[in-house]
Amino acid sequence: MSKHGEHGAPLTETQLRVRALESLLVDKGLVDPAALDALIDTYENKVGPRNGAKVVARAWVDPAYKKWLLEDATLAIAEFGFVGRQGEEIVALENTPQIHNLVVCTLCSCYPWPVLGLPPVWYKAAPYRSRAVIDPRGLLKELGMPLAESVEVRVWDSTAEVRYLVLPERPAGTEGWNEERLAAIVTRDAMIGVAKVAPPAADRP
């Protein structure tokens, strides 16, 4: 096995440890490397926040779907075929001009994989996990989203096997847009509750 990575730099201790562990587990017959490739390919290329964006866009254009999503998100999301690992139980939370929902997992990294994919580093890291529950307003302000004092903030700590998906507010200026066009502007961060979906620029067609 090469002791150097693809760019010629020496491998770090962690890189070497993981390579050694994989080769040991394959050698012992515990792990099939092709299965590892398939697992990685799934979350790098197939499952990600584009899934959640489709759900949000549907809820924005179809009031009956939105009602279903808010009543039974697991089933309403399964309608798209988005099911499985870390999405066994999903609850959707509607953001409105009066109520802002924000999702965190203070104890580890719980996140709705089938609709958002694997969580970004900041979601799993200490600064967000520590601060979201005690200072959501300060945190949102720093992230460029100051909230008026009159808005109610609801923070959801994912301590069980229930996963939360924020249904962001539909921005003004998107009247008449179809689902596909709407889905393209929905961001991962808006579905966690740390951003709003930006209204389209005025000069856009």
Next chain:
Amino acid sequence: MNGVHDMGGMHGLGAVEIEKNEPVFHDEWEARTFALTLASGYLGKWNLDMSRFAREQMPGPEYLATSYYEHWLYGLCKLLVDQGLVTAKELESGRREAKASEARVLRATDVPAVLRSRIAARVEDDVPAKFRPGDRVVARNIHPTGHTRLPRYARGRRGVIERDHGVFVFPDTNAIGLGKKPQHVYSVRFTARELWGPQASPRDSVFVDLWDDHLEPA
């Protein structure tokens, strides 16, 4: 356990930095660690709660100084050795002493179906609920040295049952071999002022998912 993983409400851990166009994995070792953890979990020797507990047992200073997938790597190595799939000597040397006799190895062709299947945290057992939506409760002031999903910041605090999610396995026992102990899980609403005092906004709340055994009537 009162570990550093239980971070809710701590100060001084730095600024939140959102990376633009962040890749799913930042290096190949992260991707391999992720996949090795899922594939090893498929061998059926441990449950999800045991996985979380294994990561929590990384010594605190090390946990804070390392990245997310290093926590996963620590947890995976611990489980492999603790559950007898790999010996400490094999892990150290990287050379196998004996071939494993596990029949249940994850194959690439099974991956789509496995990822689409549900891990049975919800159970159909007919367990009566101790509380109903609207009930006032207090989170128990407990400090178990094992695994718990009751975060420190909520212990001893008063809240209201917002919603009954149904009956689920109890991680606090399931993580340490004491059984599934199925019981209701509720979304419990704590006002920000109950948790953080008068500096918090009177409008805000934190919702925590808690089990019957975490709660007492208030």
